[in-house]
Amino acid sequence: MFRAVNLEVRYGEVRALNGVSMIVSEGEIVTLIGSNGAGKTTLLRTISGLKKPARGEVWFKEIRIDELPAQEVVRLGIAHVPEGRHVFKNLTVLENLRTGAHLRKQKNEIKKDLRTVFEHFPRLEERLGQKAESLSGGEQQMLAIGRALMSRPAMLLLDEPSLGLAPFLVWEVGKIISDINQRGVTAILVEQNAQMALSVATRGYVLQSGKIVLEGTSEDLSKGESVQKAYLGG
Secondary structure (H helix, E strand, O other): EEEEEEEEEOOOOOEEEEEEEEEOOOOOOOEEEEOOOOOHHHHHHHOOOOOOOOOOEEEEOOOOOOOOOHHHHHHHHHHEOOOOOOOOOOOOOHHHHHHOOOOOOHHHHHHHHHHHHHHHHHHHHHOOOHHHHHHOOOHHHHHHHHHHOOOOOOOEEOEEEHHHHHHHHHHHHHHHHHHHOOOEEEEEEEOOHHHHHHOOOEEEEEEEEEEEEEEEEEEHHOOOHHHHHHHHOO
């Protein structure tokens, strides 16, 4: 479904990604693991069209997308849940969700997708008329994911969905990601909580200083000594 080929991304003279290549098959959850500054967020921003690579290629469903504007990437079926949620705090929950469907015209289909979002996040339905700023951190994260789902994506990019949440909510977010995946949405997950990420992902890549230094199944990575020491507290 997706592949990145030899990506190099720069911020001025600084190389944030250096020769990154990866693939994602339809139906997978693939996680990106690494310390702060490793290049994980930059990779997601490059996939979604928010950052242009200096070199390399990004392909989605056999269409090259690295030169397309971000709205065209969304139209093709990739939705990005950014780090920090970035919900529209002065809009209501319903208004936020509708912004996720702004490229779509079929009102009946949008209503169906709202129902699907409420199946994942019943608390959002209870708070439809509330301003997003009144929601808890966990509820804002649910809203950010729900808004992305309203574009009806084939692939979901999730950047630190559990950041700042209470420990019990971290695992709830992991379960939600698994449920969304089981309904047919492929996902790339960036997550500081490597234990949670590897528990829900099919495979993973470890980034270090803008390069992929390890890749493998989640089971193999979680058993690896270097991953255990650096990310799992082993």
